[in-house]
Amino acid sequence: MKPDLRGLAVPAALMVLAEAGMRLNQVQSDALARPTEVAGALWQAVRDGSVWLSSGQTLWAALAGLALGGGLGLLLGLWLGLSRRAAQASTLSVELLRPVPSVALIPLSMLVFGFGSGMEIAVVAFTCFWPMLILTQAAVRQVEPRLLEVAQMLGFPPLARVTKIVLPAALPRIFMAFRLSVGIALVVGVTVEIAANPQGLGYALMNAQQSLRPDLMFALVLWIGLMGWGLSAGLLALQHRWFRHSLPGGTGGQS
Amino acid sequence: MTAALARDTGQRLALVQEAPDTPLIVFDNVALDFGARRVINRLSFTMRRGEFVCVIGPSGCGKTTLLRLLTGLVRPTAGEVRRNGQPVTGPAQDVAIVFQDYAKALLPWRTVAGNVSLALEAAKVPKAERAGRIRALLDKVGLAAHADKYPGQLSGGMQQRLQIARCLAQEPAVLLMDEPFGALDAMTRQTLQDEMLQLVEAAGTSVLFITHDLEEAIYLGDTVLALRPSPAEQSSLAQTFAVHLDRPRNQLTTREASEFLRLRRAAFDYIKETH
Numbered sequence: 433m434k435p436d437l438r439g440l441a442v443p444a445a446l447m448v449l450a451e452a453g454m455r456l457n458q459v460q461s462d463a464l465a466r467p468t469e470v471a472g473a474l475w476q477a478v479r480d481g482s483v484w485l486s487s488g489q490t491l492w493a494a495l496a497g498l499a500l501g502g503g504l505g506l507l508l509g510l511w512l513g514l515s516r517r518a519a520q521a522s523t524l525s526v527e528l529l530r531p532v533p534s535v536a537l538i539p540l541s542m543l544v545f546g547f548g549s550g551m552e553i554a555v556v557a558f559t560c561f562w563p564m565l566i567l568t569q570a571a572v573r574q575v576e577p578r579l580l581e582v583a584q585m586l587g588f589p590p591l592a593r594v595t596k597i598v599l600p601a602a603l604p605r606i607f608m609a610f611r612l613s614v615g616i617a618l619v620v621g622v623t624v625e626i627a628a629n630p631q632g633l634g635y636a637l638m639n640a641q642q643s644l645r646p647d648l649m650f651a652l653v654l655w656i657g658l659m660g661w662g663l664s665a666g667l668l669a670l671q672h673r674w675f676r677h678s679l680p681g682g683t684g685g686q687s
Numbered sequence: 688m689t690a691a692l693a694r695d696t697g698q699r700l701a702l703v704q705e706a707p708d709t710p711l712i713v714f715d716n717v718a719l720d721f722g723a724r725r726v727i728n729r730l731s732f733t734m735r736r737g738e739f740v741c742v743i744g745p746s747g748c749g750k751t752t753l754l755r756l757l758t759g760l761v762r763p764t765a766g767e768v769r770r771n772g773q774p775v776t777g778p779a780q781d782v783a784i785v786f787q788d789y790a791k792a793l794l795p796w797r798t799v800a801g802n803v804s805l806a807l808e809a810a811k812v813p814k815a816e817r818a819g820r821i822r823a824l825l826d827k828v829g830l831a832a833h834a835d836k837y838p839g840q841l842s843g844g845m846q847q848r849l850q851i852a853r854c855l856a857q858e859p860a861v862l863l864m865d866e867p868f869g870a871l872d873a874m875t876r877q878t879l880q881d882e883m884l885q886l887v888e889a890a891g892t893s894v895l896f897i898t899h900d901l902e903e904a905i906y907l908g909d910t911v912l913a914l915r916p917s918p919a920e921q922s923s924l925a926q927t928f929a930v931h932l933d934r935p936r937n938q939l940t941t942r943e944a945s946e947f948l949r950l951r952r953a954a955f956d957y958i959k960e961t962h
Contacts, residue, residue, distance in 0.1 A: 578791040585758060585778045586809035586857070596805070600796050677837040678796040 465647035474651035482636065483655060490632035491659075493549045494621035497556025502613050504557075505564030506606065512565070513572025513602070514594065526565070534559035534620055538628050548631070552624045559620045560613045567609035571602035604675040611667045618660050709772070711736045711893055712757065712861065717766035719752055726752055728918035730766070732927070734910075739887065739894045741904035743954070744914035745961060749923055750897045753914070754863050757895065758784055770861070780810060783854035784863040787870060789847045793838040799825065799849055800834040806856035820856065827886060828852045844875035848882075855886065862887060864896045868903070877938055880907060884936060901954045905947060906936055913957050926957050 447467045453459075454466045465473075477483040512519045537555055545551035575598050583593045625634025633656055640648040710733035719727040727749040734740050742750050755761040756768050759777040768775045770782075786792040794802055803821045812820065825831045828848040838846055847867060854862060868876040884907065887894050898904050904911045908930050915925035932946055941947055 576791050578786060578788060579794065581760065582786075582792050582805075584760065585782070585784055586806055587778055587780050588809050592809075596808070597794070600794070603796075675796075677839050 461646065462644045463646055465650050469647040470650040470654065473645070473647040474655060477648065477651060477655075483633075483652070486631075486633045486636045487655075487659065489549070490618070490621050490625065490634065493552040493624075493629075493632065494556055494617040496549070497553040497621065498560050498613055498617040500553065501557030501559065501561035502564040502610065502617075505561040506568050509565045509568025510572060510599075513569040514598070519569065526562075530562045530566075532558075535623055535627065538624055541624075542628055547629060552621055552629050552632070555624050556617050556620050560617050563613050563616065564609055567612070568602070568606050571605035571609070572598060574605070575601040600678075604671075604678045607671055607675065611664065611671065614663055614667060615660060618656075618663065622656060710734060711738075711771065712895075713767075713769040714753075714756075715767045715769065717756065717763045717768060719749070719756065719761070720764045725918065727756075727763075727923045728920070729922040730924055731922070732912060732924060734893060734895065737891050737893055739884075739896065739907060739909045741896045741898060741908035741911045742914060743898060743901060743904045743911060744925075745916055745958075746899070748914040748916035748961075750914060751865055754784065754865050754895060754897055757861070757863055758782060780857060781860040782863065783857045783859035783861070785847075785850050785854050785865065785867045787866040789843070789850045789867075789870070790838070792850055793846060793853075795838055798835050798837055799830055799841070802838065802849055803853050803856050806853045810857065824852045824856055827855065828882070843871050844879060847871065847879065851883065851886075855890075858890075859892060862892050862894045864894065866897050866899065869899070876903075881936070881938065883907075884934075888934070901958065902942070902951060905930055905932075905950045905954065906938075906941060911950075911954070913954065913961075915961050925961060928953060 451467045454464065459466075474483070512522055534555055537558060538551070541551040541554045545554055579597050579601060580593065583597045588596065621632065622634040622637075625632040626638055627634075629635065633652060637649060637652045637656075640646075640652060712734040714730050714732050717727060717730045718725065730753070732740075742753060744750050752761065756763055757770070757775060759775045759779070759782075770779075794805065797805070800821050803824055804817055807817045807820060821834070822831065825834055828851055830845060830848055830852065833841065833845065838849065841849065847870075851867070868879055871879065880903065886892075896904070896907055898907075905928070911928040911930060912924060913926040913928070914923050915921065928950055930946075930950060932941055932944060
């Protein structure tokens with residue numbers, strides 16, 4: 433689907449208005465920056481490599497945490513989805529641990545891991561574990577029962593039923609859970625960096641704030657937004673390609 | 688055909704063929720409860736090899752349940768369901784079922800060929816053989832040109848044909864069909880009725896066909912079983928109609944035959960009685 437470029441009209445107009453307004457009123461501020469200044473700061477950061485370094489650090493920690501926590505959540509979710517007894521036994525633990533706000537674990541993580549990627553990965557992993565666990569479990573439980581009957585009628589043993597029917601049927605929803613978790617991983621990673629970890633984009637953001645450079649601050653916010661959007665768009669494109677036929681109603685739109 | 692060993696007077700073993708008209712399927716005084724509700728009561732009938740039996744009745748009379756009793760996915764509360772003389776305990780390789788909701792019974796992530804392949808994989812057919820058999824089956828149901836399409840890209844009639852192809856891949860002795868054409872338009876329904884009759888006749892398959900359409904039941908079947916809902920103390924089987932119409936059936940001439948019209952009238956009377 434080609435994006436409707438007319439949608440850019442309003443943001444572009446707002447930019448122009450902001451630029452004009454700030455120039456005309458001779459605004460000098462520690463908290464605001466003109467759009468042109470923001471663009472300039474971003475360009476500068478790109479040129480001198482600082483934004484790439486920070487992005488690399490954030491992405492590394494976020495994706496590693498996602499792989500660890502999300503991966504564990506996926507495996508456990510598959511098990512809980514397939515085994516009713518395991519699901520019943522685990523419900524209490526899941527419901528007690530899940531609501532713990534992940535950012536509240538930052539101090540604990542810092543005690544255990546100290547500064548650096550480790551503590552960030554730990555917090556991201558904890559945060560990504562839950563959506564993958566719960567959504568994978570739901571995806572497995574919600575496999576079309578008629579398909580399971582077909583598998584029974586054809587005489588497939590339980591393992592074949594899982595590999596040929598349950599897993600392929602649950603995969604589209606599991607992928608959507610993965611897309612969600614990628615977004616979460618990025619947000620939590622940057623948050624940990626803002627709060628405690630002296631590396632990555634969040635830390636660069638704090639630096640910009642403390643050195644009273646609003647142009648760089650907005651530039652970094654914009655950059656983080658672009659990164660998130662890029663990741664999301666890339667994953668959505670993958671989803672459309674891989675699961676075009678598996679999702680009900682075709683591509684399922686922008687879910 | 689099953690064979691039975693028998694000793695003659697000289698104490699020698701001799702192979703004796705069982706009588707050729709031993710029923711393939713026997714429902715022996717079958718009852719089924721869902722919780723406190725008795726859905727099927729005192730149901731007894733037999734099905735011969737190669738016979739085409741249609742089951743009609745209003746919603747909730749247990750037509751689908753009857754089918755499921757034959758699959759072994761449901762066990763009777765009382766009585767016995769026997770196939771080839773043995774009680775039915777679970778799904779068998781040579782019993783295939785065609786569901787009404789064909790979209791839900793097909794694998795959306797596999798192509799048309801892949802869906803048919805599923806049955807061959809279950810039967811552990813060697814990989815090298817599969818392609819040829821899939822092609823032959825798709826030819827039979829007229830989907831050869833669509834082998835690489837996905838179920839989501841097919842029309843309703845084509846999806847149902849695909850399901851039938853997959854069932855035929857099991858080379859079933861018994862084909863169970865649960866209102867398979869109910870969700871299709873009238874023209875597709877007629878086409879598929881005739882195609883299906885050809886296929887089962889060529890293979891000698893026994894068919895149990897559920898439908899709510901009286902005329903379809905008479906057109907297709909050798910025997911029509913009419914069930915009654917909420918049987919209470921009576922038998923679930925309200926009436927049995929034997930259909931003595933020529934084969935092969937023809938959409939125009941068979942439906943105008945006097946026997947067809949007589950059966951149709953009798954079936955209508957039964958419907959009035961049970962509604």
